[in-house]
Amino acid sequence: MGQTEDSLLDTAIIRTLQLDGRESILDLARALGVSRHVIAERLRMLTERDGLRVVAALDPGVAGHHVLTHSMVSVDGPVAPTAEEVARLPNAVFVSIASGERPLVFESRHSSSRELLETLESVRAIPGVREIRVTTYVDVLRGFFVAQSRNEISLDELDRELITALQSDGRASYRALAEVVHRSPSAVRSRVQRLITAGVIRIAAIKSGGLSSNRFATGLGIALAGRSDPVRKFILESESIEFAARSHGAYDFVATAVGPSSTEVLAAIEALRGLDEVATVETWTHFNLVKEDYTRAIGRV
Template sequence: MPAESLNDLQRRIVAALQVDGRAPWRKIADTLGEPDRTVARYGTGLIESGRVVVAAVSHSEHSMVLACKSASGTARLNGEALAQRSDVTFCYLTTGSADVVAEIGYRENLKELLSLQLPATAGLQSLTAFPVLKYFKTIRGWRTGALTEAEDQAMLSRTGPDRTEWTIPETRGPKDDDIIGALQEDGRVSVEALARRTKMSETSVARRVEWLLGSGQFSIRALVDPALVGFDVEALLWVRAPSHNVEALGRELRTWPEVRYAAAIAGDAQLIVNVTVTTHLELYRLLSRGIWEEHATHVSTDLIYESRKRGGRSM
């Protein structure tokens, strides 16, 4: 993605897409109080340039976070190999001893993943897997702060808040995978185009999209490099905490605007938290808050210096 930051209106359009990635440009313009044509021009430009990607993220029955150590000089190779997997939702290169961190979804193939597939990843020296036990926040719940509370609520009217729980059925409808696949390519694809692709009526397609979204089969996310919207510092926090404190800590972290993602995990750490801030000093202040002393026993911080994949899409 380009390194230059976005202007104020572009940031507000991105913020609106974060709430409802499929919202018509007219609705976004009405919510922001801007001319329809201006919003459509800026919004289309953001998407066509690749600075913003609106895409469906298919939810998995289970997921785990992989903390990978790469052979010397192969972190980028390792990260790219993981990012190419369709079951990987995010992949970051970090300053930590685990220099590549990724999230991967799975269903019944955990043994094959851990004993055969993942150990064969190019550049991988060793890995530790942390099964996700509970999500407190996903990146769909992250806001850049460019909207007022009223504007955010107006955009939420169609989609509802961030979902952190879902149940995946054993089987889907015969055309559901085609619909999800099309939305993974382009989260703003029209119902008319979906109908042509799936050979269904527009009414039936609209109903299936609403059901798939409402039942949590996937979510629509607007993916943007945080640096483009003013957040130049991104980090992963590995938090150790007594088991009786995890729920309270996770609920509190969910409310922090700096937190993009937070999940309870199984392993040496009890929580993994993705945060983004404007400066290193702001990160220091976040890590100095009293809640850590109150609820956690140890917080390890790794800076993210490159993203290979966000929300299921290579960056």
Template sequence: MLDATDAALVRELQQDGRVSYQRLSELLGVSREAARARVQRLRQRGEVRIVGIVPPSVAGITTVAHVSLDVSGPGRPVAAVASARPAASFVSCTAGPQSVLVELRVADEAALEREFTALRAVPGVRGLEVFRCAELVRDAYSPVPAAGPAGPAPELDATDRRLLGLLQLDGRASFAALAERIGLSQPATRARVLRLLDGGAVHVTGLVESRALGVREAAGVGLGVRGPVRSVAEAAAALPGVNYVATGYGRFDVVCGLDAPDRSALLVGLDAVRALPGVARSESWVHLEIVKESYTYDLPMG
């Protein structure tokens, strides 16, 4: 578990992974050197990774689907095969109606069908149940729920995409280090990075190892909705503990992800989602083991 100062530091890094050590010093009431040392220690221990999260639309990802796998026999071998596929951004073994959950993020319908075919061919898989995502209302590690439908993806050139790729790996890379890698001056590199950040092409954040935050339980819940779906999704995104909300069609109208420090808190969170006005039915599952969780994309150069 993190102490109070580290926990406060992590909250700042989640909001802005490139926040300066001087600013952290002022916010936390510690010296600049102490702030730097704490960040470095958290990163060295693997408790925090500071990365650039690129929105799917910017990465050329237009199609997202949650696939529940009906498995005969052990789920772990199936989850291991699924996690090896680059299109799988999230894979978990679950306690619920199905044994394995896979989130797929791909460029188009043809790529999605190829992924379905590959998953059906995995030994032990008897069938698939699919939720097609229409809109990510709150994506994992988003700083705040979206206020409305996302705007068009910003125009990027090859240099921008190289910068995004580097920021995905190290969100706190210095302007000097980035400039050396892409072959531009430091002022030009700084201007590009700030433009990418301000334009929403990347959000630099601290990815925190769940147990370092006291998170011991994670679950998902699918909702059938009466009336407008978007209003239910926005209400769910504002609830404590909800870290993911998507609208779509197929098995559900809305899918949410939640985390909590213990089973009791998880139940409170699930009940809060189920009690939202407009929710007609719900189905939940507990993540027993998260096998893969990745928000890094191969970025096309143009």
């Protein structure tokens, strides 16, 4: 299998695991038309070389996080030291070094607007920070931590233990999970399926650390010139848009377009710009993911 074929297969594996992180190697092989050995080898490469992780993300509402924001920061001097400082903040779940005049991008979650203000005050106190542009998410349309639906259920200690274990390894076998929580594999399977079905957790693949040659990611800040429905429809149907949120503040939508090459990402951006309802699309390229961690929320359940 050539390098281009490997890249396309890796992209297909990641996209499949973003839909269902617990998809078996056999099912992946059948769906993608290759052998189990090839899937196992590509998964090993993606994990060891590219930092692919499959983990459980807790629904923000379950964790008491009702204010979700996207911030872009102007920085004097090198960006990396400031990004590392922001990454240490407990409310920051995503931190990236990007292109553009605001090269530090971070997402944060908060229990209230007051907690958001406290986080922004902490960021402004970091040496080198000149300006912060904040956009608040109103409705997350696509994303790693977004379930298809949410049902209210009560969580007990067993649920918490399973969530914690799955946040470390979302593909852990039911037998391995059973050993952690001292229950039978069948009881663990039932609990995990209950948590997933209720939308309490979503188990999916995320990339960590530096971006690889087969994952070109560009942030999008979309301003509307008309109704939002056609833009929402485009976002939900596009195979290139990995994350998107309806928002207010600097942008009407914030999204991330991802593909194995800049050509694929550019095609999605151009199609988006072609919509009559879109006024402008501001873009920034993600160069390095400093932090992508949605696991801290379990302590607040």
